[in-house]
Amino acid sequence: MPTDPTDPNAPGGHRPAAPTDRVRVRRKPDRGHYDRATIDAILDAGLVAHVGYVVDGQPYVVPTLYWRGGDRVLWHGSSASRMIRAVEAGAPVCLTVSQIDSIILARSGFNHSADYRSVVVVGVATPVVGEDKARALDAFVDSLVPGRAADLRPMTEKELKQTAVVSLALDEASAKVRDAGLGDDPGDETWPVWAGTIPVRRTFGTPEPASDLPPGIELPDGVRRLIER
């Protein structure tokens, strides 16, 4: 029985290999991870993805909110958007999620760095249509605030028509993680300059209720949990 594939340091354990050469981490291969636990944790902690697609040989990179549904990552957009139309037409895409965790200020410029977590997913996305689309959009809202979709004013046919949802399988994905902190060259530690790390975080502030919120509507627990996440 194999050991936990999520623990590359488990005795006798081994890290899963890259599913394809396209997503194999080439530079600093020790930072590459291909197990779904690592990939899912980074995707689930993120908020914004950057989606790359190509038109006439020119790449475009578009920031978008996204969510994960099981073995797929999903995003939405206007049915009329150039990105959505290209993706729905079967253009190869790359979806990247990244989170910077710290800035590393070393004694040399060369050893300046950052700790970070990122995921890259490549492939061809699939349009999500019909009742699946309505369900996916509910799941999108619930991915931010669990349970919220059921409390909303129901979607109209027109709204549904204006909105497109696409999904991309996590079959061809990799994570890249640096969590090494400061790494100066031996001998540099006596150089007379401040060195260390600066944590970087994405934080949620205090929710600001709508100015026309009817009295008696309290902040839902789900929103409280989001801002603590």
Place this chain on the structure above:
Amino acid sequence: MPTDPTDPNAPGGHRPAAPTDRVRVRRKPDRGHYDRATIDAILDAGLVAHVGYVVDGQPYVVPTLYWRGGDRVLWHGSSASRMIRAVEAGAPVCLTVSQIDSIILARSGFNHSADYRSVVVVGVATPVVGEDKARALDAFVDSLVPGRAADLRPMTEKELKQTAVVSLALDEASAKVRDAGLGDDPGDETWPVWAGTIPVRRTFGTPEPASDLPPGIELPDGVRRLIER
């Protein structure tokens, strides 16, 4: 004499038009900005860019630290990296910087949204070489902590050789900004669900000095300014 191009609301003023169709904001054109003041402010507030490039028709999107130098945006990488090699070979690139400012929780799923600021730059990047490269790498460090480069252990020839720097002109760039906050449909405001906005911020935490920092080296003012930015 034209009015300030950075102020779209100036009496008699007009917003600059998109430099090319490739970066024109098509969806929600009112969110598009093409003046350098808006573009530079977003670039200067950001930390991580997502760079898109194409290999064999497949787009790849790579997160990277970046900095702005006058009319260009720059980034660095290992001379051996696939991204750097493709970019140095003249592959078209797209560099995108985005910052999410708030999550909008509306009464309908359709009006859920986010306030954000983003910049897209497309074009062909140029390798920065020779003494310009060394100067650019110093500028990179100084873009994080002004004045720091001069205090560092000097770069070695080997380090310089291992590091590549590329720059991309801001000639073909656009910004997209949503700062509209909550926008429910008329009539939805009485729907019995909490609605409002949740601010999202990137914050710097307390600097953690190197464990082997010699005594007497204080936190530099530049680092203090970085974490307050």
